[in-house]
Amino acid sequence: MVEQIYLIRHGETSWSRSGRHTGRTDLPLTARGEQQARQVGLRLRGLSFTQVLVSPLQRARRTCELAGLEAQAQLEPRLQEWDYGEYEGLTSAQIRAVRPDWDVFRDGCPGGESPEQVTARVEQVLAALRAMRGCVALFSHGHLLRALAMRWIELPLGAGMHFGLDAASLSRLGYEHNNVREPAIELWNEASKQPPEPQPAAG
Numbered sequence: 001m002v003e004q005i006y007l008i009r010h011g012e013t014s015w016s017r018s019g020r021h022t023g024r025t026d027l028p029l030t031a032r033g034e035q036q037a038r039q040v041g042l043r044l045r046g047l048s049f050t051q052v053l054v055s056p057l058q059r060a061r062r063t064c065e066l067a068g069l070e071a072q073a074q075l076e077p078r079l080q081e082w083d084y085g086e087y088e089g090l091t092s093a094q095i096r097a098v099r100p101d102w103d104v105f106r107d108g109c110p111g112g113e114s115p116e117q118v119t120a121r122v123e124q125v126l127a128a129l130r131a132m133r134g135c136v137a138l139f140s141h142g143h144l145l146r147a148l149a150m151r152w153i154e155l156p157l158g159a160g161m162h163f164g165l166d167a168a169s170l171s172r173l174g175y176e177h178n179n180v181r182e183p184a185i186e187l188w189n190e191a192s193k194q195p196p197e198p199q200p201a202a203g
Helices: 014-020 031-044 060-064 092-098 115-130 142-152 158-164
Strands: 003-009 052-053 074-075 134-140 168-175 183-190
Touching: 003 031, 003 115, 003 142, 014 183, 031 060, 031 092, 031 168, 052 060, 060 074, 060 134, 115 142, 115 158, 134 142, 142 168
Parallel strands: 003 134, 052 074, 052 134
Antiparallel strands: 003 168, 168 183
C-alpha cells in the first residue's frame, strides 16, 4: 500500500501573488517562486519516492524540476488545478462583489468545474495512489490539493475552505496508528521562511 503522500504546491506566480484564481492559465513561476521551489528541494532532501506525479501545468513542472525530482516525474493530467471557468483570473473579492456568499468548494465555477466533478477527479487520483507502494510525491495546485486531502480523510469537499495552502508548501498524508482504515493528515501547509523578493541588478 502507499505509505505516505507528500503534497507540494507550486511556487509563486504573478497571479498567485496577487490573489487571482489561476486554473488552466499556464503561467510561469516568478523569480521568487523559483527560489521557493529550490527550498522545497532542500526540505525533501533525504526522502526516497517510489513515484513522483506532476500536474502538466508549467508552474508545477518547474517546481518539481527545481526541487530536484524531474528525473522521476510522470505527468498526471488529473492533478491540474480546478477549472475556474468564468472566474479565471479574478480575485475572491471581485467574485464576491457579484456573488457575496461564493465558495469554490461548495459552489464551483460557472463555465468551469463543479464540486462534484472535482470530487470525481480526485477520487480517481486517490484510487490510483492507494494501489501504489512506498512514499509518493505530488506536485500540484492549491485548491486541487485541498480537495484531495479532504477526500483522503473522508471529509466532504466543502471542508476544504478551512485548510489554507501557501505557495511552495509541503503537506503529508498518511495513517493514524499505521492503519489503512484510519487515513490522516500528518503534516499540513509547512512552508519554509519565504525568501525575499529578488532585487533587480544595478546598472
